[in-house]
Amino acid sequence: MARHARVVILCLLLPALAGAVGSTAPPRDTTAVPPVSVTRDIVYGTVGGERLILDAYVPSAKTTKRPVILLVHGGAWQSGDKSDFTGDGMRLAELGYVAFSLNYRLAPLHPYPAAVDDVKAAVRWVRARAPVKTYALDPKRIGAIGSSAGGHLVGMLATLGSGSLTKGARIKAAVSWSGPMNFSLWPLDALADAPVSIAVLQFLDCIPGAASCANVTAASPISHIDKSDAPMLLVNSEQELVALSQATSMDAALKSTGVVEQLVVLPGTRHAQAFGADLWDRTVAFLEKYVGKPPAPPKK
Numbered sequence: 001m002a003r004h005a006r007v008v009i010l011c012l013l014l015p016a017l018a019g020a021v022g023s024t025a026p027p028r029d030t031t032a033v034p035p036v037s038v039t040r041d042i043v044y045g046t047v048g049g050e051r052l053i054l055d056a057y058v059p060s061a062k063t064t065k066r067p068v069i070l071l072v073h074g075g076a077w078q079s080g081d082k083s084d085f086t087g088d089g090m091r092l093a094e095l096g097y098v099a100f101s102l103n104y105r106l107a108p109l110h111p112y113p114a115a116v117d118d119v120k121a122a123v124r125w126v127r128a129r130a131p132v133k134t135y136a137l138d139p140k141r142i143g144a145i146g147s148s149a150g151g152h153l154v155g156m157l158a159t160l161g162s163g164s165l166t167k168g169a170r171i172k173a174a175v176s177w178s179g180p181m182n183f184s185l186w187p188l189d190a191l192a193d194a195p196v197s198i199a200v201l202q203f204l205d206c207i208p209g210a211a212s213c214a215n216v217t218a219a220s221p222i223s224h225i226d227k228s229d230a231p232m233l234l235v236n237s238e239q240e241l242v243a244l245s246q247a248t249s250m251d252a253a254l255k256s257t258g259v260v261e262q263l264v265v266l267p268g269t270r271h272a273q274a275f276g277a278d279l280w281d282r283t284v285a286f287l288e289k290y291v292g293k294p295p296a297p298p299k300k
Contacts, residue, residue, distance in 0.1 A: 035060045036093040044102065044125040045118070052118055054102035055082050057089035058135055061096070061297035067141035068126055069287060070119070070157075070171070071101040074148025074178075074272050076199035077115055078107050084273070088145070095284065096294025098135050100126065104153070111205035112219045119144075119153045120160070120169035127167075140166035143173040143291035145283065148242065148272040149203075151179020155221035155250070158230040165230050173290035175233045175283050178242045178272040181250035182222040183208055183215075185243065196241050222253050231260035231290045235279055240271040262286065 037058040045052040059066070069092050071085035082101040092099040104118035125131060127139040146154035158174035165172050186197045186208045197208070206213035217223045232254060236247035247263060254261035264282065266275055276283075 036090055038090075045121040047105065047114075047118070050105065052103065052105070052121065053082070054100045054122060055086075055089065056135065057093040057099040057101070059093050059096050059098070059294070059297075062136075063096070063295045063297055064136045065138040065141075066096065066098050066136055066294055067143070067287075067292045068137055068139075069097045069099045069291070070122060070126070070142065070144040070154070071099055072104070072119060072144060072146040072150030072153045073101070074146070074150045075106075076196075077149045077152075077203040078199065080149070084147070085145075088276070091280075096297070097287075098137055108202045108205070112203055112215050115149075115153055115203075116156050116160075116219070119157055123157065123169040123171060138292075140172075141292045142171045143175070143287050144171050145175045145177070145287075146179055147177045147276070148179065149199075151176035151272065152181065152221065153179075155179050155181055155232065156219075156224070158232050159221045159224035159226075162226050162228045165228070171230050172292075173231045173233075173287060175235075175286060176247075177235050177276060177279065178237070178240060179221075179234070179246070180242055181220065181234075181246045183220045184217070185245055185249065196243075222250050225253050225257050225259065227258045229254070229257075229259045231262075231286075233262045233264070233283065233286045235264045235266065235275070237266045237268050237270050237275065239269050242271065260290070 037060060039056045041053045042056055043051050044054050071089055073080040073082060073084040082103045085101040089099040089101050102122045105114040123142060126142055131137060132139050144154040144157055154174040155176050157171045161168060161170050183200060186200050201207060204215040204219060206215055208216050234247045234251055236244050238244055251261050251263040
């Protein structure tokens with residue numbers, strides 16, 4: 001009965017946990033925007049008969065070797081949709097990036113590691129021959145932006161594995177807006193009254209703090225850091241749904257290992273995409289530096 005009650009409570013709280021939905025980029029001047037091609041519901045994988053899909057935002061300019069940015073939505077690992085990043089996908093494509101906003105399998109039906117496996121599969125799909133040719137991609141330049149639960153997932157992409165950042169499921173850089181990084185910081189006694197902790201319980205499929213809950217370590221980006229990992233930009237508000245200690249502990253661990261990191265701490269309680277517009281320019285600057293700038297369109 002206790003577990004059932006937690007599921008009911010979580011369902012009522014998911015809209016708050018998801019963060020602001022929609023574009024986080026500044027308003028666009030549509031009078032000067034070059035056209036962008038948008039293709040919905042592209043299948044990037046299939047697991048157990050379930051299709052994994054993404055949306056592609058592609059610049060119209062005929063250039064090649066374009067860097068890629070993956071967009072990973074939030075929603076407490078249990079809700080949300082790739083359409084939450086529509087505005088940001090458009091904005092990135094207008095800058096010359098190819099952006100892919102993806103869906104992944106959701107808990108509690110699909111707890112850890114399903115979502116992590118799916119975002120890794122998306123990176124491998126981007127590097128496959130057909131997408132590289134179709135979208136004129138540079139498979140060696142892939143970055144990611146994630147919001148809330150999506151911030152956690154891009155943190156996993158940034159830290160899982162070792163060695164080259166241009167092969168397999170590795171990425172060149174990650175931007176996490178309010179992403180959980182260290183599940184060991186959620187105590188057992190917080191589960192009854194903390195909505196974020198309830199979401200964590202459902203995602204991990206075990207109780208943080210219990211001796212048998214090995215997923216606490218396995219699912220925490222902070223547990224996988226080594227000196228070869230991708231640069232990370234971590235953003236968190238001082239008093240929001242995801243505790244500031246998630247970002248500060250991750251930042252300290254990256255710094256001590258020698259991984260390039262940037263930490264932005266904002267005042268107030270805004271969560272994830274609710275502060276995205278204020279961080280857009282800094283996000284783009286970080287991606288330009290560590291993933292690379294898109295090629296200039298050919299002169300007419």
